Amino acid sequence: MxxxxxxxxxxxxxxxxxxxxxxxxxxxxxxxxxxxxxxxxxxxxxxxxxxxxxxxxxxxxxxxxxxxxxxxxxxxxxxxxxxxxxxxxxxxxxxxxxxxxxxxxxxxxxxxxxxxxxxxxxxNIVNIKGHIRNITSQTIHLDHNGQDVLCHVVAGKSVAVHSESPPTADLSMLKVSQHVQIMGAWRPDTNEVDIATVFSPH
Amino acid sequence: MARSTPTDPPIDLLAPVQGEVSWFCCGTAWGPCSSTGKGACGTCNSGSLQHAWPNTSDACWAITRPDSCGVSLTRRTCGFRHRITALCTGASVVTAIADCGPQTDLFCGERSCCGATCASNRLIDLTPAAYTQIASLSSGLRPVEISTA
Missing domain, CATH: 2.40.50.140 (Nucleic acid-binding proteins)
Known part of the structure; x- marks a missing residue:
């Protein structure tokens, strides 16, 4: 075959x-x-x-x-x-x-x-880890190695994965100062990323 | 925070160990990766078959602290080879250590699954070239088995 x-x-x-x-x-x-x-x-x-x-x-x-x-x-x-x-x-x-x-x-x-x-x-795929510096309903400010990365929530695309739980479009469980991994699409020539998945350990 | 000393013997010493794998960029790169260097070994490149290991030195261990998640891993230095096998597909790749990481302690207890197959704790990170040998970059995180090559 x-x-x-x-x-x-x-x-x-x-x-x-x-x-x-x-x-x-x-x-x-x-x-x-x-x-x-x-x-x-x-x-x-x-x-x-x-x-x-x-x-x-x-x-x-x-x-x-x-x-x-x-x-x-x-x-x-x-x-x-x-x-x-x-x-x-x-x-x-x-x-x-x-x-x-x-x-x-x-x-x-x-x-x-x-x-x-x-x-x-x-x-444009990126997979970055860092601490959440701030959260709004539409954005997450991520401190990635001391670099501020503005991550955008995209309706219908962005999900959070809390450990082994199924992906959810509800990102409200994420907290300021917690450590996460954000996989998403970089907006070329900016420090901004559209979120595909936020991986949270809990 | 009080830290415990590594348990003895390390869990990966005599048999393969299961854990989570993700991917990271290193070397010359674009986007948020552009500030990333060549890693602790000075050789790391996104396009090479390489990985980061949490116990490459005392200084590395002090950062990654897998023991705080109850996991002890053997000290292995730059160039050491591991075989990483995806528990989802059975695909595997042999890679060489090029950096210190991941920061296991920041994701203690995290568990990733494909179907009923799961593994806990981040024990290894692969370069994009290596990760794409066993999974799609868009999967982000996968359960794997790690053994010596």
Whole structure:
């Protein structure tokens, strides 16, 4: 049976026909994509070493289905998005939500020509820990390593997870001075984040 | 606050240990991560298969204090390899220590689950490159098993 990664690879090698093949798998949400095919793969990369099948950086330009990304280490990445690629930006989104200036992490398959065939792309995703400095009904001020990060509650998107309890849209249990982890989407070139999930230990 | 000394022997010494894993950025980066350095070992990069461990030194232990959650972990230093296996999917990755963390004591007793499978306390943090080998970044927190590689 062909893996999802095999299909993504052929989508790039085979051009249009491959893209159609990838479409047959559907555009899975990130969680489903990982649950579907990450099990028991043999690790090819030495522990501690850079992973060639992973990229990070900010989008410089977008042409057709290709993202030109400048890594924070000043290395360029060319990332090909196909119909089977999952994209996240505060939740699963279509490709047209990717914008120049967005930060990203991407995982896929590095092709011989240097293009990364993307399996998943996370746009502007951040996962920061800190103390809550202040709370209003619409915002959380987070002290993250001494840096003030303004986190916005987004209706229909933001949830809190209190230990093993199910996610809840009610963020009223969060308290000033408590320590939390906030996973969300950075607003480029600001100190502001839209909240996806607040993880609270209690 | 009074701190207890680590229990003996550490729980991860003779057998794999279960706990929570999250992800963190390090090295050159964008957004709120841009102020993050290369970690306690001076080698940490978001794009490398690396992790943070709560007991890399006395100074590290003094910050992370997993013992205050009733967990003792073995001292392991930069470059030591662990295998991290997601309890949700069975996917695993082998990574090397590149930083001190997570701050286990700030999340004492926290428990994360997938279905009926759960694990408590934050014992390890992975770089984005490592975390995406076993789960989606958007999951944020997952129960795992940690063993020596």
């Amino acid at each position: 062909r893996s999802r990664r095999d299909v993504l690879k052929s989508a790039v090698l085979g051009g249009g026909a491959g893209v159609v093949a990838a479409t047959a798998l559907g555009s899975l949400g990130p969680e489903a994509a990982f649950a579907a095919q990450k099990s028991f793969a043999t690790q090819q990369v030495e522990p501690g070493a850079p992973d060639p099948n992973f990229a990070e950086g900010r989008i410089r330009s977008i042409k057709d289905n290709t993202l030109l990304v400048l890594g924070s280490n000043m290395v360029f990445h060319t990332i090909r998005v196909v119909d089977g690629t999952s994209l996240w930006k505060l939740g699963p989104v279509p490709f047209d939500q990717a914008k120049p200036g967005d930060g990203l992490y991407a995982r896929g398959v590095l092709m011989p020509d240097g293009i990364l065939a993307a399996e998943a792309v996370w746009l």
